[in-house]
Amino acid sequence: MTDPHDHAHDHSHVDHGAEALGYYETMQIALTELLIEKGVFGAEDVRREVEAMHARTPARGAAVVAHAWRDPAFKARLLADGSAACESLGIAMGPTRLVVVENTPGVHNVIVCTLCSCYPRVLLGLPPDWYKSRPYRSRVVREPRTVLAEFGLELPNDTIVRVHDSTADMRYMVLPERPKGTERLSEAALAELVTRDCMIGVAVPSRSSPR
Amino acid sequence: MSARFAPGEPVRVRRAFPPGHVRTPYYARGKAGVVERLCGAFRNPEELAFGRNGEPKQPLYRVRFVQRELWPDYAGPAHDTLDIELYEHWLESP
Incomplete structure (x- = not known):
């Protein structure tokens, strides 16, 4: 037997390329x-x-955030039960149990999974590589301010930094603060300001956030 | 589901080192925090990992720690916190 493909079904190794498999x-x-x-x-x-x-992208999470910024009753429901609130917008959450944590003028939240790479994929799509990396996972729990500064986010000492480690059955998303000067923007225009990193908590949206 | 601890209640994480698939990070073991909320009841991952059914379900809590409790040399201000999900069998009264 010299053919390694002696099993019955057809398949291609199209995804695996020519490199040796790990x-x-x-x-x-x-x-x-x-x-x-x-x-x-x-x-x-x-x-x-x-x-x-x-196909799942952070645009979904951004739409949820923009809706919460414009609708205080929805925001209250989102903070009380994230999954139920997203379902009410027509997002099929499946088994995901979502906890939404709100940034306020005195509190900044940031998400990590130290044990693996738990991430609210249904709202944010696939996690960025750095989110899964050992340096981010091990450092953001013990020196969050330094890590955030490396992302370009310097927080004053009177802001409370809350780190959320997704160790079990919940998934987390940050509800960022609505930037000042956006009172007249439509919900779609607001959603454009909300990037993936803002919903992980390593950035904050600004009036001119690039998408 | 009967939950042993209520939100706001102080708890301490068991200082134990069992083998197997454990969702309690090492850095939290033996540390004191406060219950932030009860998340519901979930099948025990330490059992699920071995192909068992994970029953009975365990109450799952979010517990808030001040960073200086977890890391005595924490460089930031004393009000910074870290929240972790912990199953009830990992918690005890301080």
Whole structure:
């Protein structure tokens, strides 16, 4: 037997390129192939799920934030039960239990997952690489102000910095403060000011935030 | 679900080092904080990790610590905090 592809189904290694596979890549491919062979799901289901995962973007979270800025009753519901409030906007939250933490003039919030890379993907899409990196995860819990300064966000000492470590079943999103001078902006224009990093808490929106 | 602790109540994280899949970060073990909220009841990940059903569900809390409790050499102001989710079996009365 010289053909390594002696198993019955057709598949391409289109995602894997020509480089040697690492341990976890090999395990992931083996597991996927076995689940497809056993009929748990089909290759098309995997493809569709990956496509859907890449289609989720921070624009969803930004729309939630902009709505909360304009509608105080919605904001109150969002802070009380993040998942239910997002569902009420037509966002299918699935099993995600969302906790929204609000930045105020005296309080700044920042999100991390020290154990792995838990992230509110349903609202923010895929996490940036730095969010999953060991330096961010290990440092932001013990020297958040230094890490935030490295992101260009210097906070005065009279601001309370609250770090939120997503260690279990909740997912977190920061509700940033609405920038001054935006009273006349439409909800869509407000959403343009809200970037991914603002909802993780390593940045704050400004009147002229680039998207 | 009957929850042992109420929001606002002081708690201490057990100082224990069991093997296996544990969601309690090392840096919080043995530290004192205050219950910020009760999140609900969830299946125990320490059991789920081994293919068991994770029942009975465990009350899950968000516990708030002041940073200087976690890191005695914390460089920022005394009012900075860190919140962690912790399952009830990791908490005790201080």
